[in-house]
Amino acid sequence: xxxxxxxxxxxxxxxxxxxxxxxxxxxxxxxxxxxxxxxxxxxxxxxxxxxxxxxxxxxxxxxxxxxxxxxxxxxxxxxxxxxxxxxxxxxxxxxxxxxxxxxxxx
Numbered sequence: 001x002x003x004x005x006x007x008x009x010x011x012x013x014x015x016x017x018x019x020x021x022x023x024x025x026x027x028x029x030x031x032x033x034x035x036x037x038x039x040x041x042x043x044x045x046x047x048x049x050x051x052x053x054x055x056x057x058x059x060x061x062x063x064x065x066x067x068x069x070x071x072x073x074x075x076x077x078x079x080x081x082x083x084x085x086x087x088x089x090x091x092x093x094x095x096x097x098x099x100x101x102x103x104x105x106x
Contacts, residue, residue, distance in 0.1 A: 002090045002097070006033045006051070009103040020092060024085035024099065025049040035101035042086035044068060047075035048105040049085040054098035061088050061097070076104040 001017035004027060008014070014034075018027030028036035028049070037048035044067055053061050058081060064072065068087045072078050085099070 002092065002095045004090070004094070004097045004099070006036070007098065007100045008035055009101060018090045020090055022090050024051070024088040024090065024097075026086075027090065028085060033101075035105065036085060037105045038086065040086075044071055044084060044086055047071050047084060050075040050078075050102055050105055051083055051085045051099040052079055052081045052102065053083050053088075054100070055081065057094070057097050057099075060093055074106050075102070076106050077102050 003015060003017055005013050005015045006028060016027060016031040023042055025036060025038050025042050029038050039048045040046040064083055068084050071084060072082050
C-alpha cells in the first residue's frame with residue numbers, strides 16, 4: 001500500500017493508503033477525502049479533482065499532459081504545482097506523497 005496525505009485548504013490532513021496502479025483521485029474518493037469531488041469519475045473531462053502537489057514530489061509525479069493542462073484551465077486558483085488527481089497513478093516511489101486541496105473545485 002502507498003500512503004498519501006491530502007491536506008484540506010483549512011490545514012486538516014487526511015493520510016490514507018492506496019494500491020499501486022490506482023489513481024490519486026480514486027484513492028481520495030474511496031476514503032471520502034473532503035474536497036475531491038471527481039464529477040467525471042476520472043475521465044480527465046472536468047477539474048473537480050484538482051490538487052496542488054507538494055514541491056518535493058513534483059519530479060516524481062511528473063508533468064501534466066496537454067489534455068490535463070487544458071482541463072486545468074477550468075480549475076480554481078491554478079498554480080505551478082496544480083495537477084488533476086485522476087491523472088496521477090500511484091506507484092511505490094510515491095509512498096508518502098503530500099498534496100493540498102484547493103478551497104474550491106470548479
